[in-house]
Every structure is written in C-alpha cells, then in structure tokens.
Amino acid sequence: MKNKSLEDNTMEEQVNPNRAAKRVCLKCNETFDSRWAGNRICKKCSRINAGLGPIPETILAKQRGSKRRNGLIIDDTADLLPSYRHPERKVLFVGDFVDRGPAIGEVLGIVRSMVDANDALAVMGNHEYNAIAFHTQKPGQQDAWFRAHSDKNLKQHDATLKQLSTAQLAEAIDWFKTLSVAIDIGGIRIAHASWQTRDIERINRALNTEGRFTPEFLTIAEEAGSKLNVAIENVLKGPELQLPLGHFILDKANHKRDSVRIKWYESGAGRPYREHHLGSDEVPDVAINADDLMTIETYASDAVPVFVGHYWLTGTPKPLATNVACTDYSVAKGSKLVAYRWDGEPALREENFFLG
Numbered sequence: 001m002k003n004k005s006l007e008d009n010t011m012e013e014q015v016n017p018n019r020a021a022k023r024v025c026l027k028c029n030e031t032f033d034s035r036w037a038g039n040r041i042c043k044k045c046s047r048i049n050a051g052l053g054p055i056p057e058t059i060l061a062k063q064r065g066s067k068r069r070n071g072l073i074i075d076d077t078a079d080l081l082p083s084y085r086h087p088e089r090k091v092l093f094v095g096d097f098v099d100r101g102p103a104i105g106e107v108l109g110i111v112r113s114m115v116d117a118n119d120a121l122a123v124m125g126n127h128e129y130n131a132i133a134f135h136t137q138k139p140g141q142q143d144a145w146f147r148a149h150s151d152k153n154l155k156q157h158d159a160t161l162k163q164l165s166t167a168q169l170a171e172a173i174d175w176f177k178t179l180s181v182a183i184d185i186g187g188i189r190i191a192h193a194s195w196q197t198r199d200i201e202r203i204n205r206a207l208n209t210e211g212r213f214t215p216e217f218l219t220i221a222e223e224a225g226s227k228l229n230v231a232i233e234n235v236l237k238g239p240e241l242q243l244p245l246g247h248f249i250l251d252k253a254n255h256k257r258d259s260v261r262i263k264w265y266e267s268g269a270g271r272p273y274r275e276h277h278l279g280s281d282e283v284p285d286v287a288i289n290a291d292d293l294m295t296i297e298t299y300a301s302d303a304v305p306v307f308v309g310h311y312w313l314t315g316t317p318k319p320l321a322t323n324v325a326c327t328d329y330s331v332a333k334g335s336k337l338v339a340y341r342w343d344g345e346p347a348l349r350e351e352n353f354f355l356g
C-alpha cells in the first residue's frame with residue numbers, strides 16, 4: 001500500500017484525531033509513532049521531561065517569552081557552532097560552563113562536541129555540580145531539591161534557566177553527570193579548584209558505590225560536614241579555613257562569608273589568613289589556627305603540574321606556584337579569557353599563558 005505523507009496524516013486528523021499516525025515531535029522535531037493527535041511528544045523527550053521531575057513555577061517563569069524553535073530556546077547563532085581541533089594538541093577544560101555569559105548553549109555545544117570527538121578533556125566545575133543538585137529532587141519529598149531553590153541560588157542559576165529550554169537543560173544535566181571531578185593524564189593534572197588526592201579518591205569511591213551523582217550520592221554529599229561533603233567542597237570549590245569569631249569577608253557576589261579559600265599548594269604554618277588566602281578578597285590580617293590546617297592536603301612542590309579554574313583572579317596571568325596554574329581570570333566579568341599552552345615542562349612558565 002502506498003505510504004501516506006505527513007501532510008495526509010495532518011488532513012486526516014481533522015476528520016479522525018484519535019487515529020495512530022507518524023507525527024513530528026514538538027521538542028526534537030523528529031518523526032515518531034504517535035498514538036493519537038494529542039500525542040505530540042516522542043518517548044525520548046517524554047523520558048527527558050520525566051527525569052527532571054516537576055518544574056517549579058520560579059523556573060518556568062524565566063523561560064517564558066524566549067525565542068524558540070520546535071519548543072527549544074535558541075539564539076541567532078544556534079546553527080552556526082564552530083568546530084575546533086588542533087592537529088597536535090588537546091584542550092583541557094577546567095569546568096564552569098554554565099551560569100555566566102550570554103551564550104551558555106553555545107559554550108556547552110562547543111565543549112561537548114570537542115570532548116565527544118576526543119579533541120578535549122573536561123572536568124566538572126562547582127556550577128555543573130550545583131546544577132545537578134538544583135535539578136535533582138529529594139526522594140519522597142515534594143518541591144524539595146538537593147540544592148534549594150532559594151532567591152540566592154535562583155539568581156546564581158538565572159542565566160542558565162533563561163537560555164536553555166527544559167529539554168536542553170535535562171540533556172546538559174545528563175552530560176554533567178558523566179564528567180570527572182579530576183583528571184590525571186600522567187604529566188599533568190586538572191581539577192576545578194584544588195587537587196586533593198584523598199578527597200578525589202573518596203568522591204570516586206562514592207560515585208562507584210552510589211552511582212554517578214544519583215539521589216543516593218547527593219544525599220551523602222549534601223549532608224553538611226560529612227566526609228563526602230568536605231571532599232566535594234575541597235575539590236570543586238577549594239579548601240577553606242574558618243575565620244576567628246567576629247571576622248568575615250565579602251565575596252565577589254557581596255555575600256558575607258566567615259571562611260576564606262587558601263593557597264592549598266603552600267604550607268600555611270605560621271602565616272596569617274591574609275597571607276595564606278587565595279583570591280582577591282580583603283581578608284583580616286589575623287593568625288591562622290594551626291589545628292585547622294591538619295585536614296588540608298598541601299600539594300607537593302615536586303608533584304606534576306596541576307591546572308585549575310574557579311578563582312576569578314585578576315592582573316597578569318602567571319603560575320601560582322612552580323607546578324600550579326589557574327586559568328580563570330574573570331572573563332565572565334569582562335576581563336581576560338586565559339589559556340596555558342603546556343609543552344611538557346615540569347616547571348610552569350609565565351610566557352606560556354595566552355589571552356583570548
């Protein structure tokens with residue numbers, strides 16, 4: 001029997017809307033076997049929606065009024081993503097692909113395509129981890145998420161919620177769950193905020209036993225003060241020291257904090273907080289409690305080079321230590337897009353930083 005066209009099916013729906021037919025999914029634009037005229041989302045897209053759980057009104061409101069194609073939020077460059085490849089080198093991305101900038105979807109498309117083509121490696125940043133927790137519902141609890149949908153957290157995640165559709169966001173979350181928290185390729189290492197061997201091993205053990213960022217994993221990881229929680233904080237956000245009672249700093253988002261990130265690649269013994277602080281915040285010039293340093297692993301000066309992001313540094317890019325470099329120089333605030341070109345040297349060099 002001669003196959004009928006999709007146009008024929010559309011015409012017949014006006015007469016018999018309850019018949020099964022080939023229809024085009026409103027989300028992915030692919031043809032699928034539809035049970036009736038009202039069934040316009042394919043099984044794959046339905047599973048994606050179900051995996052996200054109920055979408056709170058606070059998130060849905062941010063996606064209204066956006067430019068869309070087949071149900072997906074797009075921008076004018078959505079079909080023009082470039083492909084990047086170096087004939088001899090591989091890119092190492094240090095994480096934080098979301099929540100900042102005007103082209104989050106484009107960034108994810110470029111990074112993921114390069115990783116999939118084996119032209120790049122990527123580690124998870126704290127923003128990818130936060131996104132997973134933000135969109136993972138606590139089992140058996142209605143409107144309860146592993147990262148609270150507070151005004152503060154919604155503001156931090158705002159750009160991502162506005163720029164990605166529900167389907168795009170679900171796909172991104174699934175990809176985030178495949179990312180490593182740290183990568184050691186022999187001659188160099190990459191982690192988002194800090195290389196802490198014991199903590200990295202603890203995280204990887206939990207991922208193996210509880211599943212990759214599953215609700216079971218997050219239940220342990222988001223329990224404040226648990227060993228897994230401390231490990232996540234150290235590797236993805238950087239080791240911190242509690243300030244003495246009555247002291248605090250204001251971070252880059254103007255939030256009051258009673259702890260400070262530290263130079264985990266140097267010994268803090270005998271130093272004040274201001275001297276051992278990593279970042280550009282104004283930190284009190286008071287003595288460090290030596291006991292607080294016992295739980296933090298100092299990166300050995302003879303270890304292989306490690307590259308991190310996260311810290312919103314300013315000024316001229318240069319190594320933090322002989323074998324430690326940060327490539328986050330606040331590009332999301334209109335500053336420098338920074339990369340380091342590694343040529344196998346054990347001692348990192350300032351002249352190997354490049355600005356975009």
